[in-house]
C-alpha cells in the first residue's frame with residue numbers, strides 16, 4: 001500500500017499532525033497525507049488528502065526517499081514530498097492537533113514508526 005505524506009514548510013517551520021485517539025496509531029505524530037487511490041498521481045493524492053484533512057492548499061515540491069514499514073496488519077510504502085504552503089487556514093478535520101516546529105525539533109515527538117527514517121532523510125537533506 002502506498003501512502004503519501006507532506007513535509008509542509010513555511011518560514012523555517014514544518015507542519016506536523018497528531019493522530020486522534022480514535023484513529024489507528026492513536027496520538028502518534030505523522031505528516032499529513034494518506035493512501036494513494038487507483039489512477040491518481042502521487043502529487044494529486046497529497047494535494048487532495050491535505051485539503052481533506054486540514055482544509056489547506058499545498059504544492060508538492062521534492063520527492064524524498066520512501067520508507068517501507070510493516071505494521072501487524074499491513075505493509076506501507078510511505079512516500080514523502082516536501083511541500084510549500086499556499087493558502088487556507090488550518091481546520092482540524094481528522095487530527096487531534098497540529099504544530100509548526102523547527103526541523104531540529106522533529107525528533108522530540110513520538111512518531112508513527114514508518115516516519116522515523118523519513119525524518120532522518122529530511123534532516124540530512126537540509127544539511128546538504
Ligand SMILES: Nc1nc2c([nH]c(=O)n2[C@@H]2O[C@H](COP(=O)(O)OP(=O)(O)OP(=O)(O)O)[C@@H](O)[C@H]2O)c(=O)[nH]1
Pocket residue numbers: 003004005023024025029030031032033034035076078112113114115
Ligand atoms: N498520512 C500518514 N499516514 C501515515 C504516516 N505514517 C504512517 O505510518 N502512516 C500510516 O499510513 C496509513 C495512512 O492511511 P490514511 O491516513 O489514508 O487512513 P487511515 O489513517 O484512516 O488508515 P487506517 O485506518 O487504515 O490505519 C495509516 O495506516 C497510517 O497509520 C504519515 O506520516 N502520514
